[in-house]
Amino acid sequence: MKDKALIAQIAAFAEKAQRSFIGMQVSIEQELSTAGNTYDRHVSASARFGFMLTDFAIRFSGNKMMFMGEDDHYEIHGDAITELKDLENNRYELIEVLSERICRRSTIRFTSLTAIS
Numbered sequence: 001m002k003d004k005a006l007i008a009q010i011a012a013f014a015e016k017a018q019r020s021f022i023g024m025q026v027s028i029e030q031e032l033s034t035a036g037n038t039y040d041r042h043v044s045a046s047a048r049f050g051f052m053l054t055d056f057a058i059r060f061s062g063n064k065m066m067f068m069g070e071d072d073h074y075e076i077h078g079d080a081i082t083e084l085k086d087l088e089n090n091r092y093e094l095i096e097v098l099s100e101r102i103c104r105r106s107t108i109r110f111t112s113l114t115a116i117s
Contacts, residue, residue, distance in 0.1 A: 009084050017056040021110045026053045028074055029107040037103045
């Protein structure tokens with residue numbers, strides 16, 4: 001069972017994403033590690049991408065948080081989240097433990113489209 005404080009933190013993040021971040025640019029840096037919660041270049045692979053957030057939803061079947069754009073989307077497995085950090089300035093870090101050895105760290109940043117132009 002997840003820590004009740006973490007559940008409340010995830011719920012607050014989801015509410016804020018739905019209420020405040022639709023229409024903003026979302027930039028995602030993902031690191032996938034094969035050595036647990038260690039993300040150095042020898043045991044992890046990374047990706048960076050971004051898109052305009054057109055919708056945010058929770059899919060209860062599979063418990064996924066879905067960040068959706070017109071042609072792009074990104075999903076985070078809600079049951080696998082072990083940490084959620086507010087890094088300030090609309091930046092968040094989420095850690096998912098997907099198996100004993102596989103972890104994913106997603107750093108998500110929301111910026112207004114006018115700030116990017």
